[in-house]
Amino acid sequence: MASLLDPAARGRVILVGAGPGDPGLLTVRAVEALKAADVVVHDGLIDPRVLDIAPASAQRISVAKQRARHTLPQEGINALIVAHVRLGQVVVRLKGGDPFIFGRGGEEVEAVRAAGLPVEVIPGVSAALGCAAEAMLPLTHRDHSSAVSFVAGQCKGLADQDWSGLAGQGRTLVIYMGLATATDIADKLMADGVAPDMPVAVLERGTLSGSRAMKTLLADLGPMVARETVKSPGIIVVGEVVELSDATDKLARWARIAESVA
Template sequence: MTQNRADTARKGKVHLVGAGPGDPDLLTLRAARIIMNAALIVHDGLVDPSILAMVRPTARLVSVAKSRSRHTMRQEDINALLVREALAGHDVVRLKGGDPFIFGRGGEEAQACKEAGIAVEVVPGISSALGASASAQIPLTHREHASIVSFVAGQCKGLSDQDWSGLAGPGRTLVIFMGVATAAQISEKLIADGLAPDAAVAVIENATRADMRVLRAPLAGLAHLVESERVQSPAIIVIGSVAAAADNTIRALAREAVQ
């Protein structure tokens, strides 16, 4: 029996690579090697330009940038693109900000590829939450402040219908991804579910990059802070006493340095 040419043709491999929080020095060695050797990179809009500058001159870059109001490509189309290129024999690097398996929809992309018979490798990256908080010197856990950490997507469907009680409060830290556009709803939701209006909040914008900002406010003032400071993505919101504790520690260190 003669084999079908489509069955014998070489299929490419898809690498789901985490680009980390921004600084190229925070890439894993594996991620850096794959990026520098890639012939085709499909990347998110939040991947820092300094990381894209690492690719070889002949590499093909395809942006599938997403924003709240505009999607260059729907997720279903991104999945189809990865499958199509791999079936054509191309190895594809799918480069995603942070870690591909933490609010990166990497699981959906991996599933689509596997269903098409395409090999997938996942290269973890430092998640945006961990990278942002560490670069801002905010410990997500602390013996005196928090032993539980929760990650939440601020743009998830049914935001107002979910019960967020218990996610934040004494002994807990809440980290919110993609929460800039819904800051007002997030603040109202948490207060309605029992969190104190004066709970400490830190907003970390452009974490690990030269233009990083760490902004602080009480929970009730989160929306005003985001609006007045014109906070833009990428940004992470950290809620809990660790945010205030870290601020006090940094100020104390700064005073000691001056004395």
């Protein structure tokens, strides 16, 4: 099948990963797709400079979501995309990070296919990779970590998730959407046997202006997020590799940490 970026092809969907924020991290193929767009259906955290790549005539539709408050439910987004494609338009569904890593890209592909319409996916730099690179934080390292796992800090509630064995010595755990539940996440990991003094990093607004990279110990994760008034978007990295990063040490005194887990 010919590429959906063929300018002669009308009425199709291109799911595009916008990366962690910095427009310089877009792929060449993502830029090509944006330039071909008639409609851009985009997440709320997309940098305006990325949206500016699309033609001035292209319609821009925000489907921004916030925790516990979606301006448009996923079913509505799916229907919106399908409706525009049926008008013969090139619809770029622009998603932060990578569409297939906690981006509901799989659900949207299913919806478009179910409608009998063509769809292409252009991957993006996931937030974990982009933010970690900015902080000089290797997610794997021959001396410190031979495995890395990605989990969602809100998906279906923490109680429904089994993270046993995902964090600890020689392993790295990356937690998306976990800032609001940082204290619960730390408690969950420590209950699973992860040491309270395991290094953790919080990467806030990675690759965007005002980004911060902070590190502390697992037992101090929730208190640090509160002390530093960390805001979304952000990811949490748990593992020995955190010690290799350029993240600023926000470690409270051990006595304070001991109080938080008492």
